[in-house]
Amino acid sequence: MTLRLPAALAAEIRRAGEAAYPAEGCGILAGHTEGGVEGEAKVVVRLVPAVNSRTDDPHRYLIAAEDLRRIDRELRGQGLDIVGYYHSHPDHPAVPSVFDTEHAWPWYSYIIVRVDRGRGTELASWVLDDDRAAMRAEFVEVFSEV
Ligand SMILES: [Zn+2]
Numbered sequence: 001m002t003l004r005l006p007a008a009l010a011a012e013i014r015r016a017g018e019a020a021y022p023a024e025g026c027g028i029l030a031g032h033t034e035g036g037v038e039g040e041a042k043v044v045v046r047l048v049p050a051v052n053s054r055t056d057d058p059h060r061y062l063i064a065a066e067d068l069r070r071i072d073r074e075l076r077g078q079g080l081d082i083v084g085y086y087h088s089h090p091d092h093p094a095v096p097s098v099f100d101t102e103h104a105w106p107w108y109s110y111i112i113v114r115v116d117r118g119r120g121t122e123l124a125s126w127v128l129d130d131d132r133a134a135m136r137a138e139f140v141e142v143f144s145e146v
Contacts, residue, residue: 014120
């Protein structure tokens with residue numbers, strides 16, 4: 001599956017990571033799926049910043065279950081779904097950690113943005129295999145809205 005991400009939102013994810021630095025910032029990708037000749041794609045329509053409830057470790061993030069339920073309800077009311085999550089890796093590559101893999105669910109997109117010394121750099125999206133063994137890089141189509 002492909003993840004379609006407006007360029008403005010890619011920039012917003014980088015800014016969120018920069019704002020949270022040196023801690024990890026995180027949030028939710030809200031959007032919908034669309035079918036096409038090349039198969040199904042997830043389209044991100046907007047971001048919902050979330051509070052990182054893990055304050056004990058700067059290299060962990062956790063969105064509280066009650067926040068997630070509330071946000072999910074609000075999005076459904078607007079005809080949107082949660083299609084994934086984003087978080088930052090302060091001074092670390094944009095690849096999933098063991099913690100990230102253990103806490104991921106299949107199908108959803110997990111965008112990771114690397115933040116080097118306070119500046120957002122590479123951005124990548126990952127999807128957990130159905131057997132939950134590993135996360136694989138997902139193709140991200142960054143597009144400009146007209
Ligand atoms: Zn991570």
